[in-house]
Amino acid sequence: MKKFKEHWEIKHNWQLFLPFLGLTALGYSSYKLANMLIKDVNSILLVLLSAVIFMALLKFILFIFGKLEKKWEVAYKWELISIFLVFATTGSSSLFVSRPLIKLMGVSKDNLPTFAYWLLYIIIGFVFYQILLVFIGWLFGQFKFFWDFEKKMLRKIGFKRFLD
The missing domain is CATH 1.10.287 (Helix Hairpins)
Structure with missing residues (x-):
């Protein structure tokens, strides 16, 4: 947790709410996308596809963060x-x-x-x-x-x- 706080420059515990909220929203979006792609199938497959989409989106968003951190100052x-x-x-x-x-x-x-x-x-x-x-x-x-x-x-x- 200490490394996470240092990486995101979190100084106060209330600031941890933002990454939690962001990950929750990303998880929900991943689930909705997976559900849209494969309807009426095994729930294990839905969870696996949701996890794959979650990881892909997380990797993409972290890449974007790296680019925008410099631009947005x-x-x-x-x-x-x-x-x-x-x-x-x-x-x-x-x-x-x-x-x-x-x-x-x-x-x-x-x-x-x-x-x-x-x-x-x-x-x-x-x-x-x-x-x-x-x-x-x-x-x-x-x-x-x-x-x-x-x-x-x-x-x-x-x-x-x-x-x-």
């Missing part, structure tokens, strides 16, 4: 886990917010052409993604990172004059 390695969790939570949350909002507006695939419906859905999802990214980043203690990330992204899509 975080103070501690454990903050990368926090940042990844914010991105994952925000992506899912923006869909959960967009769907009821579109229904509340009375928009459906029946009363709008399919292209227009999906375009509206993507636009509303994008707007809520931007808002939720900063808010959830704040909840995870990464407000500064996500506020800077947000400004950089909005500048790239042409909202430069609103941010200066």
Whole structure:
């Protein structure tokens, strides 16, 4: 455990919650992917495939951490886990917010052409993604990172004059 804490630069025990949460989410995702790939088969095979997917994804994510640690300039390695969790939570949350909002507006695939419906859905999802990214980043203690990330992204899509 001491080596683990040193590697991820964990100074306080509460910071261990982030790797635990990240591994739990990765395990759940691996199980869902395995279940999607092989339905109605032996549960032992499902567990084995889940373990293989888990290890492959873990290896890939650790590789990405190595690359992004230099690019994102975080103070501690454990903050990368926090940042990844914010991105994952925000992506899912923006869909959960967009769907009821579109229904509340009375928009459906029946009363709008399919292209227009999906375009509206993507636009509303994008707007809520931007808002939720900063808010959830704040909840995870990464407000500064996500506020800077947000400004950089909005500048790239042409909202430069609103941010200066």
